[in-house]
Amino acid sequence: MQKPRLAAAGIVLGTIMLVVSLCSAAAYAQGGAAESAWPTRQWLTSTPEEQGMDPAALAKLVEFGATRSFDSLLIVRHGRIVLDAYYAPYAADIPHTTNSTTKAVIGTLMAIASKDGLLDSTDRRMLDFFADRSVANVDERKKAVTVQNLLDMTSGIDWEEPLSGRPVSMIAMERSPDWIKFILDRQMSSAPGDIFNYNSGNPHLLSAILTGLTGLSASDYAKARLFGPLGISTWNWRRDPQGISTGGYGLALLPRDMAKIGYLYLRHGEWEGKPLVPAGWVEKTRHATVNMNSSRSPTLRYSNLFWALPDKKVYMAVGYHCQVIMIFPELDIVAVTTARNFCPFGKMADDISGAVKSETALPPDPAGTNLLAGVIHEVSTEKPSEVGAMPEIASSISGKTYKFPSNALNVRSLSLTLAGPNPHYELEMNSRDPTAPALKFAGPIGLDGLFRKSDPTAFGVAATKGRWLDGQTFVIERRMLGADAPLQKWTLGFDGGRLNLRGNDRAGLEVSIVGESGD
Template sequence: MKSPRVSGLGIVLGTIMLTASICGASAQEKPQEKSPDKSQGSAEAVWPTKGWQTSTPEEQGMDSASLAKLVAYGTGRSFDSLLIARHGKIVLDTYYAPYSADIPHIINSATKAVIGTLAAMAMKDGLLDSTDHPMLDFFPEHGIQVFDDRKKAITVQHLLDMTSGIDWREPTDGLPVTFFQMERSPDWTKFILDRPMSNAPGDIFNYNSGNPHLLSAILTKLTGMSAEDFAKARLFGPLGIDEWRWRRDPQGVSTGGNGLALLPRDMAKIGYLYLRSGQWEGKTLLPPAFVEQSSHATINMNLRFEPAFRYSNYFWALPDRNVYMAVGYHCQVIMVFPALDMVAVTTARDFYPFGVVTDLISGAVKSDTALPPSPDGANLLANAVREVSTEKPNEVGTTPETAAAISGKIYTFPGNGLGLKSLSLTLTGSQPRIDLEFFDRDPTAPSRKVGGPIGLDGRYQKGDTTPAGVSAAKGSWSSDHTFLLRRLILGAGLAEQKYTLSFDDEKLSVRGIDRNGREVSVDGGSWRKS
C-alpha cells in the first residue's frame, strides 16, 4: 500500500490530532455491571481472516429493536459507520450515506493502539527485549540538545503509557500546540528527542503524540523496516487486512500518533484480536500479558469530562463498564467488551457522549445464548439501516440565470483562512461539476487540486480520491446570486464543510468556517477557461 509522505493535507489533516475530549461521557451514566470474561473460548472461536460471518442479533443474544435505536442515534451524531460483532459474527454493519463500506477511514489517534500492538509483537518475536528498555538506547546517533538524567530514565513502557515526562502541550480538550510544531519540523524524531522534560518519567499522565512516533521510529530500528511494512507482515497479513493507507514523516517513518486509514471491518479485526487475548487461528500473535495489561489499565488520565478513564499501552479503559478501546479524534473507536464477547467499531465526523454509546451497545445484549426470532425487531432494524444508508433527493428548483453566467469561470483568491486558492463551477448541462484548489500549509509545497461531480438534488456526488479520502460535494441556490456549497472528505472523519458563494458580476465572495472554528470571508475575481 502506498504511504503518502507528510505534505500539505492542510485543513484536512491539520486538526485530526486533537484526541478525544473527544467522546466525552456524562456524569449520569449507569456503570455496566461486571460479569465473567467470556472472551477466552478461542478453541471455538470464529476467525474472520477471509471475511466476517454475519448473524441476526437475536441469534447472538442481542435485541434488534435496541440496535435500531442505536442506528438512529448515530444520524444525529454524524456517524460514518457502526459495526458490532458478537461471538465472532457481525450482527450490525451500517454505513451512513454518503460514506460507504469500500472507503478506508482515517482512524486518527487509534493509530497509536496499532503502534502499541506492533511493539508487543516485536517483543514476542524477541526483537524488543523488554518494555523496560531505556528509550535513548535506540537513538545513539542523535545529538540531543536538551538532556538531563530524567530523559535517560524514559523507557518504552513510559512511551506506551503516556508517562514519558517530555514537555508537550496536546490536551485532550484543546489545541495540540506541540503536535502542530512537530508537523512543521523537518525531522519529527529529532524534534521530540530535543524537547525538554517537564516531569520525571512515570510521574503523571500527559497525552503526547510524540511518544508513539518515537516508538514507530524504534520499531523501524528493531525490524529494519517501517512500522507499516512490519504491520503488513505480522499484523495485517495474518488478520486478512489488505487495504490501508499510512502517512509517513519526512524521514519515511510511519506516523505513530495518527495517519492510518482502515476499513471499519478491518478495524473490528484488530479489536477481535484483543478480544481473543492475542490469539488468531491457533497462533499467538500478541503476548497475552500485554493484552491483559491493556484491558486492565490503571493509569489515571485525569480527564475532567470522565474521571473514570484509565490508560495503558495506548488503550483507553472504563473499568466500571468492563470495556477498553482504541480512540481517535471525532470518535474513531475500536471497543472491546470482554465480558460480553463483543467488539464494536464507530467511525464518525464529530464527537459523541461516549458513555451513552457504550451503554446503548451493551444494553442491546440480553442473553449469552440465542433469543427467539423477532420479526418486528428485525423490521425496525432493517428500516433504520435503510434510512441512514440512502440519501433522499430533493426537488431541484428553478436554476437562475447566474448559473450559466458563472459556469466554467475560474475564480482565484489571495491567501486566506479557508486555504482556498481557486474555485470553478459548471452548473449547466447534464454533468454539473466543481473544481477546487487549496493552498498548502507549507508555503514551499505545491497547491492541491480536487474536483468531481456536484449533486444539485440534495445528494452528495463522489469525486476525486485525495490522500485523506474521497471528495464529495453537493449544492443548491438559495437566491439568484447565492449558491450554498457543501463538501465532505469521505473517510477523513472531519465535519461537513459549508460555504456560501455570493456572485456579483466578475467577483465571488466565499464565506465559510476555518479550521479553528472562525467564520472567514474571502473575495476573488474570475477569468474564463480557454
C-alpha cells in the first residue's frame, strides 16, 4: 500500500515543481522581480539552453567578436552567466579600461547621491557648485546650465568631441593644468537643453560636484556606496591633476563587474532586495528621449549618461572601441563587451536578441553546446607565431641599456636580456606631460611565439613577445592587456653600440630613432 502513496506524492511534488518553474519563468519575463540569485560574491552560471538561449547562435557571436578585436564577451540571462568568453592573450582577471562607460558610472553615483539626500535636485544649477571659483565667459546661458543638462549632454558648453572624429577639446583638456577650470571657462555654443553635444567635460564636472557633495573622490564614494554593495573589489580609476576622479573615462573594471552595473539597472536599481538607485532614475534612463542626432543611427537616444536604442529595446553604457554594457529589460539580459575596435551596436543587439528562443528552458543541445565550447576554446587559446633562430649577437646586446634623444615615440631608454633562461626587458617612456617623471615598464619576453605577461601595473598587464628576423634584427611586440591601445610593434636593428628602432607613433606614422648604449 505504501508504493501507490509514494507514487502519488511524487506526482504532486512534480506538479508543484513544474508550477514553481513556470511561475519563476513568468517572473523573469516581467523583469526578474522574483530573482533571488545576486552575484555579490560570485555569479551563478548556466547552460544557454536552461535560460532559453541557443548555444549555436552564441557561438556565432563569439566568432564575430574575433573579427572585431574583442577582448571579452559576456552574457547574463535570468541572473546566470550563459556565455563568458575571453580572447587570448587577455584573461578574466585583468581589469579592462571602460573608456566612456565611466560616464554611466558617474551618472549612477549621482543617482545614489540623490537617494542619499546629498543632491536635492538635478535641476540645481551647475555654477552653484563652483561658487568658490572665478569662471570666465559667464552669461545667462551658462548661469542656466543644470546638473540634468550635464547628465544629458545638453549643457551647451562649446566643445568639439564628435562621436566619430578627433576629440579636440578632450585632448586640450588633458593638456591643461586644471581640467575643471578649462571646462568651466569655455564659451557657450548654445542654450542649455537645446541640443545634444557629446562632451567628456560634462561628466568630469559631475565628478567634481560629487566630491563637493560627499567629501570623497568619485572612486571612494563608489567604493562605499556602489562597488562595495555590488561586491566589486578590483578597479583602477584615473585622476586629474587636482586629484578628481576622471568623469568622462579612465575607469577600469573586470568584465564580470561591468555586468554587475548592468544587472543593477536590470533589477530596477535594487541590489539584494534593497533600493540602491532610485527606480525613477532607472526608468528615465531606460526610456531615454534626448536625440543624439546621429546620422549613422538616427534612433539613438541619450539620458543620464546612458545611450539607448528604443527600436532594439536596449539601453547601454558605451565606451570608445566597444566597451559596452547592454541591458535588455524585456529579455532579462545583460551583455558586456570589451574590445579594441568599433562594433555595430544594432547588429550586436539583434544577434543577442536573436539567440533567445524561449522564456523557459530549452531541451539540451549537445551539438550546439560542443560548438560553443569549441569556439570559446579557440578564441581563448593563443596561437604561437613564427620564431627565428637566436643569433650570436643576442648575448652581446643582453643587458645593455640604449638611451634615446627626444623622439615621437617617447622612448627614453630600452634594455633587453635575450640570452639565458629568463628573457626580459626594461623600458623607460617619456610621459605626455613634460613635467612628469618617466614611465618605467619591465616584464618577460616570450621567444617561443607566445606572449609573456608582466605583473599588473596601473596601466594594465603588458604582454610581450619577440623574434629574430636575421642575425641583427629583432622584432618585439607588446600589448597592454585590458587597455584600449593598439599592438606596439618595434623593429630593432643592432649595429655595434647603436640601436635603430622603428615603430609607429600615436598617429600611425612610422618613426625611426637611434639610441646609443654608451659601452
